[in-house]
Amino acid sequence: MNARAGRGAPLRLRVNGQDREVAAPPHAPLLAVLRNDLGLNGPKYGCGLGECGACTVLVDGVAARACVIPAGGVEGREITTLEGLGGPAAPHPVQQAFVDAQAAQCGYCLNGMILATVALLARIPRPTDAEARAALSHNLCRCGTHVEILRAVQRAAELVARAEGRPE
Numbered sequence: 001m002n003a004r005a006g007r008g009a010p011l012r013l014r015v016n017g018q019d020r021e022v023a024a025p026p027h028a029p030l031l032a033v034l035r036n037d038l039g040l041n042g043p044k045y046g047c048g049l050g051e052c053g054a055c056t057v058l059v060d061g062v063a064a065r066a067c068v069i070p071a072g073g074v075e076g077r078e079i080t081t082l083e084g085l086g087g088p089a090a091p092h093p094v095q096q097a098f099v100d101a102q103a104a105q106c107g108y109c110l111n112g113m114i115l116a117t118v119a120l121l122a123r124i125p126r127p128t129d130a131e132a133r134a135a136l137s138h139n140l141c142r143c144g145t146h147v148e149i150l151r152a153v154q155r156a157a158e159l160v161a162r163a164e165g166r167p168e
């Protein structure tokens with residue numbers, strides 16, 4: 001038995017800028033801990049295999065698949081979920097861009113699309129369409145809103161630049 005699990009020591013996670021303690025085993029998928037223990041339902045369960053991107057979170061600013069990451073493996077790292085970006089009252093510029101571009105039908109993929117876009121723009125503030133396609137190529141949208149999603153990425157680049165006081 002895992003020594004820590006035997007002691008019942010809580011997992012210590014830093015999520016959306018807050019230190020959280022969770023009574024979950026270290027091997028529990030991060031997605032399950034976020035949704036079931038912390039009530040953060042932004043990340044979605046899609047394939048459970050690391051293939052669709054619905055469960056995407058940021059770990060130290062990098063997009064990661066929470067369904068295949070053991071929660072114990074990200075103790076001490078900065079985890080950001082969709083809830084950590086903003087909400088209806090004060091949306092993050094990337095969230096606003098997806099609204100502006102009407103880049104949703106069912107919306108199930110949007111958690112992953114938005115967080116992957118946040119990570120992309122942190123690396124490449126003005127991505128080309130090809131760079132945007134490459135960054136989102138492993139995030140699946142079953143509704144086929146890819147054209148609108150790519151438009152949202154370009155809109156997001158403008159809005160993030162505006163928010164940061166850079167030329168759009």
Ligand code: FES
Pocket residue numbers: 044045046047048049050051052053054055056065066067068
């Ligand atoms: S649910 Fe995690 S990649 Fe599909």
Ligand code: FES
Pocket residue numbers: 103104105106107108109110140141142143144145
């Ligand atoms: S909008 Fe439905 S899966 Fe993308």
